[in-house]
Each structure stands twice: as C-alpha cells, then as structure tokens.
Amino acid sequence: MPYETPYADPALYDVVYSKIQEDIPFYVSLAAAARGPVLEVGCGTGRVLIPSLQAGADIDGLDLDPGMLAHLQRKTRALGLEPRLVRGDMRDFTMPRRYGLVTLPFRTFMHMVTTDDQLRALRCMREHLEPGGSLAFNLFYPSFDSLLAHEGQRRLSIEVAHPENGGPVAVYDISRYDRVNQQVRVEREIVEGPEGAPTRMTRAGFLLRWTYRFEMELLLRAAGFLRWTFHGGFDRRPLEKDTDEMLVLAWKD
Amino acid sequence: MSPLPSPYEAPESYDLVLDTFREDLGFWLDEARRARGPVLEVTCGTGRVLLHLLENGIDADGVDLFTPMLDRLRSKARSKGLEARAYAADMRDFTTPRRYGRVFIPFNGFAHCEAPEDQLACLRCCRDHLEPDGALVVDMSFPGARYWTGPEGIPVLEMEVPHPQTGRPVRMFDTRRKDRVGQWQHSVVEIVELGAEGQPDRVQRFETRQRWVYRFELELLFREAGFARCEILGSWERRPLENDTDQMLAFAWRT
Numbered sequence: 001m002p003y004e005t006p007y008a009d010p011a012l013y014d015v016v017y018s019k020i021q022e023d024i025p026f027y028v029s030l031a032a033a034a035r036g037p038v039l040e041v042g043c044g045t046g047r048v049l050i051p052s053l054q055a056g057a058d059i060d061g062l063d064l065d066p067g068m069l070a071h072l073q074r075k076t077r078a079l080g081l082e083p084r085l086v087r088g089d090m091r092d093f094t095m096p097r098r099y100g101l102v103t104l105p106f107r108t109f110m111h112m113v114t115t116d117d118q119l120r121a122l123r124c125m126r127e128h129l130e131p132g133g134s135l136a137f138n139l140f141y142p143s144f145d146s147l148l149a150h151e152g153q154r155r156l157s158i159e160v161a162h163p164e165n166g167g168p169v170a171v172y173d174i175s176r177y178d179r180v181n182q183q184v185r186v187e188r189e190i191v192e193g194p195e196g197a198p199t200r201m202t203r204a205g206f207l208l209r210w211t212y213r214f215e216m217e218l219l220l221r222a223a224g225f226l227r228w229t230f231h232g233g234f235d236r237r238p239l240e241k242d243t244d245e246m247l248v249l250a251w252k253d
Numbered sequence: 254m255s256p257l258p259s260p261y262e263a264p265e266s267y268d269l270v271l272d273t274f275r276e277d278l279g280f281w282l283d284e285a286r287r288a289r290g291p292v293l294e295v296t297c298g299t300g301r302v303l304l305h306l307l308e309n310g311i312d313a314d315g316v317d318l319f320t321p322m323l324d325r326l327r328s329k330a331r332s333k334g335l336e337a338r339a340y341a342a343d344m345r346d347f348t349t350p351r352r353y354g355r356v357f358i359p360f361n362g363f364a365h366c367e368a369p370e371d372q373l374a375c376l377r378c379c380r381d382h383l384e385p386d387g388a389l390v391v392d393m394s395f396p397g398a399r400y401w402t403g404p405e406g407i408p409v410l411e412m413e414v415p416h417p418q419t420g421r422p423v424r425m426f427d428t429r430r431k432d433r434v435g436q437w438q439h440s441v442v443e444i445v446e447l448g449a450e451g452q453p454d455r456v457q458r459f460e461t462r463q464r465w466v467y468r469f470e471l472e473l474l475f476r477e478a479g480f481a482r483c484e485i486l487g488s489w490e491r492r493p494l495e496n497d498t499d500q501m502l503a504f505a506w507r508t
Contacts, residue, residue, distance in 0.1 A: 115469050144401040179398055179497035180468055213434055214369055218473035242433040
C-alpha cells in the first residue's frame with residue numbers, strides 16, 4: 001500500500017501535533033531577541049511561526065510543501081498577519097534578504113537523509129545568515145534502548161482529542177531502524193473516531209536520519225560554521241543522555 | 254584511589270591474552286600484499302600484526318606510543334631472526350623517513366584518539382605518510398545498540414586462553430563504564446592467571462579508555478583530514494557494512 005507524506009493533509013497534521021508545545025517558548029524567545037530578521041526553515045502550518053509573529057519577530061517562512069504553506073497562509077490571513085512565505089527546498093533556496101537567525105524547529109533537519117543533503121542544507125542556511133548570525137535546530141538523539149525495544153512493533157505514539165468534534169485521534173507508528181545508516185522508516189496510521197468504529201483512517205510514511213553529537217560537529221565545521229554549542233533540551237540543560245533532545249546552536253563566524 | 258596502570262605498560266601480560274587473537278591476520282597480510290610500496294602499522298604494540306607481516310616477507314614499519322610494548326616487539330622479532338623497524342611516537346604526531354603504500358591502524362587502535370582534534374591530527378599525520386596512490390586502513394568495532402545497552406559496572410569475562418607455559422587458564426575480565434553521548438568507554442581490565450587448583454594465582458588490574466566512532470562520522474573525519482575518497486566494509490572477509498554488530502574496515506585513499 002502506498003503511503004502519503006505526513007504533509008498531505010495539513011489540517012489533520014495540525015490536529016496530530018496540537019499538543020506539542022514545549023519547543024515554542026524556546027524558538028519564540030530566540031526569534032524575538034534576534035538581531036536582524038529571522039527565517040524559519042520547514043515552517044509548515046506555522047505551529048512555531050505564528051506565535052513568533054505574534055511576539056513581534058520579523059520572521060519569514062520556508063517550506064517544501066505547497067499545501068502546508070497554503071494552510072499556513074489561511075491561518076495568518078485570519079489573524080491579520082502577512083509573513084513572507086516561500087516554497088523552497090532547504091538544500092537549495094534563495095531568499096531576498098539575509099538573517100540574524102535561521103531556525104529549523106521540530107526535527108526537520110532529519111529529513112536530510114544523506115551526508116551530502118545535510119551539508120547542502122547547512123551551507124545554504126549559513127549563506128543566508130548575516131555576519132554574526134546563528135542557526136538553531138533540534139533533533140532527537142537515538143536512544144539505544146528504544147532502538148532495540150520498538151523495532152518493527154506497532155505502537156501508540158500520539159493520542160489527542162479532535163479540537164472540533166472532541167473525538168479521539170490516535171496515531172500508531174511502526175518504526176524500522178537501520179542502525180548502520182542511521183535511518184528510521186516510520187509507517188504511520190492515524191485513526192480518527194472511537195476505537196472499534198473509526199470514522200477515518202489515514203496512512204503516512206516518512207524516513208528520518210539521526211545524527212550523533214561528534215558527527216554533527218563535523219558537519220557544522222564542513223559547512224563553514226565556526227562555533228557551536230549543544231544542549232540536551234529546550235531548558236538548555238547540557239546534552240548528556242541518549243534520551244535527550246539534541247539542540248544545536250551554531251554561529252556563522 | 255590512584256589510577257591503575259595502562260595495559261600497555263605490561264606487555265608480557267598483554268601478550269598472554271591478546272597475542273592469541275588471529276582472526277584479522279589474514280586480512281592485514283592480504284591488504285599489505287595489495288600495497289605498492291612498504292606498509293606502516295600505527296599502534297603496532299608488541300607486534301601481533303607487524304610480526305605476521307614481517308614473517309611473510311612484507312616490508313613493514315611500526316609506530317607505537319609505549320616503549321615497553323616496542324621493547325617486547327623487538328625481542329620477539331630477534332627471537333624469530335627478524336628485524337623490526339619500530340618508532341616510539343604519538344599517533345597524532347609521528348615522523349618516519351619513508352612513505353607507504355598502506356598505513357594500518359588495526360584492532361581498535363584509533364579508539365585511543367579521543368577528541369575530534371586528536372582524531373584529525375592522527376588521520377592527517379597518517380595521510381602525510383602515504384604515497385600518492387596509498388590508502389589508510391582503519392579497523393574499528395561498530396558501537397552498536399546492543400553494545401551500548403550491554404552490562405556496565407560488573408566484570409565481564411572477555412577471553413579465556415591457556416597459559417603458553419603451564420597450560421592453565423588465563424582470564425581477561427572487563428568492567429566497563431560507558432557514555433553514550435560522549436561515545437567513550439572506560440575499562441578496568443583484570444588479567445587473572447589461575448593456579449593448579451583453579452585459584453587465582455596472579456591478578457593484575459589495568460585501566461584504559463576507548464572512543465568509538467560511527468560510520469558517517471568516520472567518513473566526515475576522512476574528508477576533513479584531506480582524504481580524496483573512502484569506503485567502509487563490515488568484516489575482515491570484506492563483506493559490506495550492514496549490521497551494527499559488524500567490524501568496520503575503513504579504507505581512505507590519499508588521492
């Protein structure tokens with residue numbers, strides 16, 4: 001059975017991720033404090049971009065998926081906001097201005113599944129930074145216990161109430177890991193409605209590449225960044241455990 | 254507690270257990286025969302690999318940081334009627350008078366470079382010692398998920414071999430601490446020689462650290478150190494690298 005991209009239904013995407021909020025204050029405060037304009041790469045339907053605009057950030061958005069951008073535009077229009085939104089590939093895009101900050105929230109960098117893709121994306125984002133500018137992004141760290149425990153098992157990964165009808169929405173994932181090539185292929189089933197009598201079922205699939213800490217340093221160095229720091233979560237604690245979220249801040253010069 | 258000595262300060266005990274390991278020797282000899290020009294082994298130790306190459310007529314030199322290991326290498330070579338050219342030097346900063354068709358770092362020797370700067374200094378130094386068409390070959394265990402989730406803080410029996418003189422068991426235990434993000438392992442190594450009644454006659458304790466690398470990380474290191482291309486295989490039989498339980502055999506060409 002063919003699998004859609006997880007971005008085929010932007011409204012459903014918003015429902016599924018409506019509970020993810022812990023990264024928002026981090027990226028919003030970075031954007032609001034940035035010296036110079038901000039670019040959010042992989043802005044999607046604006047989960048982070050809209051609160052950043054509302055906090056007064058001068059922020060542009062880039063995304064590969066036109067449906068996600070159209071959905072975002074409907075949401076910003078309804079709020080009376082008019083950000084510059086551009087469809088583009090993070091490996092090869094051109095924006096008319098340079099930025100004090102480029103952000104790549106919500107593990108979007110993990111769509112770069114080869115080293116060459118990773119380097120092209122990092123170089124392209126670096127070129128869009130003003131002198132002194134920085135790049136901020138986060139990825140999950142590969143937890144070795146879960147790599148072994150969840151291999152090939154169907155498991156409930158997200159459960160939310162539908163914001164309009166209040167009905168249950170359950171997300172089931174099957175993850176298959178390539179531990180040498182650092183890739184996870186996720187097959188996803190989104191079930192709307194009560195268990196046993198779902199009103200709708202949607203399938204999606206995606207491939208993500210994880211990156212280790214020292215590997216990330218080498219990527220940043222090869223892409224031309226001169227300084228970087230790592231954190232283990234949005235509270236900026238140190239990166240220490242393989243269950244941490246890897247948060248990367250890198251400076252152009 | 255004062256730090257324990259390095260196992261490389263005790264070459265006789267090291268050899269008691271580890272000189273028996275032979276699985277990789279065929280690979281290194283085969284690779285040495287593919288070289289155009291001489292071979293250099295970095296972290297050659299007491300010569301487990303180097304002596305095998307010399308015995309088979311390969312023109313090979315060695316580099317190691319530990320003088321006691323090299324002293325033992327030379328005396329083993331003499332007893333076999335061989336002459337080993339081995340240099341006491343740091344793998345991050347060594348100079349030998351020749352250039353090589355192959356530089357080898359066998360048996361997780363590269364794991365002694367801990368920081369990225371150490372790794373890069375070592376790789377650059379190895380590259381400088383290669384002929385233009387030469388290759389560096391690095392053998393490193395892949396740090397797989399089962400390795401990382403394996404036992405910590407308790408002694409694990411790693412090897413048991415018969416003592417070459419008495420025939421009684423010699424056991425090597427490893428008590429590990431690991432850092433999954435820092436990619437290092439700290440080991441307390443115990444070498445236990447058993448007596449006639451099975452009681453421990455002699456127990457020696459050492460400590461050592463290893464820094465593991467992943468596949469793409471190693472490729473990026475080669476690239477950053479100036480190598481033109483690389484390939485990573487998964488075993489001494491030259492199978493492709495497919496599983497995280499494989500042995501990484503990494504080839505990096507100077508040009």
